[in-house]
Amino acid sequence: MTAPARTRKAPPPGMVERRGAGLWLTHAGLILGVAFIFFPIWLAFVASTVSQPEIVRPPMPLLPGDQFFENYRKALVSGINAPVALMLLNSGVMAIGIAVGKIIISLLSAFAIVYFRFPFRRVFFWLIFLTLMLPVEVRIVPTYEVVAGFGMLNSYSGLILPLIASATATFLFRQFFMTVPDELAEAARVDGARPMQFFRDILLPMSRTNIAALFVILFIYGWNQYLWPLLITTDPSMNTIVMGIKQMFPSGDDIADWPVIMATSILAMLPPVVVVIGMQRLFIRGLVESEK
Amino acid sequence: MATVTLTDVRKSFGKTQVIHGVDIDIADGEFIVIVGPSGCGKSTLLRMVAGLETVTAGEVRIGGERVNDREPMDRDIAMVFQNYALYPHMSVFDNMAYGLKIAKTPRAEIEARVQTAARLLQLEPYLGRKPRELSGGQRQRVAMGRAIVRKPAVFLFDEPLSNLDAKLRVQMRLEIKQLQRDLGVTALYVTHDQVEAMTLADRMVVMNAGRADQIGAPLDVYADPRTEFVAGFIGSPPTNFLDPAAVGGQGARLGIRPEHMRIGPAGSGRITARVLDAEPLGAETLIHTRLPSGDLLTIRQDGAAPIPGEGDEIGLAWEAADEMRFGPDGRRV
Secondary structure: OOOOOOOOOOOOOOOOOOOOHHHHHHHHHHHHHHHHHHHHHHHHHHHOOOOHHHHHOOOOOOOOOOOHHHHHHHHHHOOOOOOHHHHHHHHHHHHHHHHHHHHHHHHHHHHHHHHOOOOOHHHHHHHHHHHHHOOOOOOHHHHHHHHHHOOOOOOHHHHHHHHOOOHHHHHHHHHHHHHOOHHHHHHHHHOOOOHHHHHHHHHHHHOHHHHHHHHHHHHHHHHOOOHHHHHHOOOHHHOOHHHHHHHHOOOOOOOOOHHHHHHHHHHHHHHHHHHHHHHHHHHHHHHHHOOO | OOOEEEEEEEEEEOOEEEEEEEEEEEOOOOEEEEEOOOOOOHHHHHHHHHOOOOOOEEEEEEOOEEOOOOOHHHHOEEEEOOOOOOOOOOOHHHHHHHHHHHOOOOHHHHHHHHHHHHHHOOOHHHOOOOHHHOOHHHHHHHHHHHHHHOOOOEEEEEOOOOOOOHHHHHHHHHHHHHHHHHHOOEEEEEEOOHHHHHHHOOEEEEEEOOEEEEEEOHHHHHHOOOEHHHHHHOOOOOOEEEOHHHHOOOOOEEEEOHHHOEEEEOOOOOEEEEEEEEEEOOOEEEEEEEOOOOOEEEEEEEOOOOOOOOOOEEEEEOOHHHOEEEOOOOEEO
């Protein structure tokens, strides 16, 4: 559509009007960018729908083949070391466990820090804050010792618990709780709410946008964990999908089953996408509904 | 319905004492307004009655029972906050019903009480809405409704009208007064606005720097202020103060209300002043003048009276009975 030649009124203040060449140019730029980012994913998808000989024979195919169902069935049901369906389940349990656990723990600790006056409150706050400086990779050896000592290798609790404390989320909820007017807590006190009732009935519903946003971030964080599951799951049936992909690479003279590996990669990408799209609605609705 | 008694109530934050011993006796069903400038401790006093602040020393009694160590919910009070403090994610109905739900009131009774309160406050069409979908005045009503449904013995208001515009404030003021009369509940109301204090109060408490300077019916306080602070704070425009030596009197300060001064030709009356400015307000005119000593005086005269020109010399007269004399400690002599 070309912009009709008309005497244009001054646009209302605060609105940017863009028509004509500029519009096409920006779109062309964006499309190019998307294509650039999307191309490798497209290649992976194509590779997951063709047969092994087609991949290794140059030139690489650029259009999907007819092996889609065959490859994905093979990946999901048998995989290479473990069925991908099982790895997806493991990753799902781990990611949801980490996200939910982190949210619960950080909500409660932020609640304690903001609303209660207890001895060494500041010390505890700074201790939590300090853990920001100690990501999993830094403390991985002692953490492994502890988890092994508790006999939690090759278990969901071993996958989830060491990653469950979150200074970032605690800090985020603390900042949010501090913006909640004191009068709200006082009104609840006058209404007779005990602290946990206030937390459940008032703070929790008010934090739902923050919770949704954090869930998305933490789910992806949990889903993408690589090093930790690689260390503590020696049993292929406990493998998570992100590390599982690496495990599928052949060692020595074996031939890599690229179509199945690519199908696994595509499958590994889907749950985070679903979570982002699913939560996005909640998250935007929450933003629109949020208080002034 | 209950009496409220404060006996030598004191409050310190750390080492700073902010309330220096306040005694107030509130009768059942009485409307008491605590008025004072910001920082005088009036809100702190109210919050101590509510149980939101601890009482450092002294005693708070509600209905004859000592409540110093009781939680707010066990004091049989309800409070209306300055910013309304409505729960943003709850509907108007749920906002009003929350306290009752916690008290495990039967569902049918909650329904009935909220409906009654909503009818009283003309909130019936809004029960399903969220607070952000309401205007300031409606939010204010919901906050009142939340207080009413609990059928408390004492209403506490913490500057409930200061977030409303001037017109709405006058309207809500009348509604609060009417409501308190209809329900017959004892009310304690904090404001910095002396007009609110004068119009609402059965008796008012004028607070100054953590002390109750004077407690009495609004017109008594106006006519007979006990301290220089009260004379200056209550009344708009405020009382004129001048050095008694200028007119041949004793005491440290002499106070005369603007409406008690009359303007005459230069040389007449008790003292001569120069006109700085005149503010005609329609029904009345405020004339600002300066004495040779530098003191500023305001005279309030009828709107129909002739207005002296700027820079004119005028004579000021007043009755001896209207003079208020204050000692060096600020107390009336």
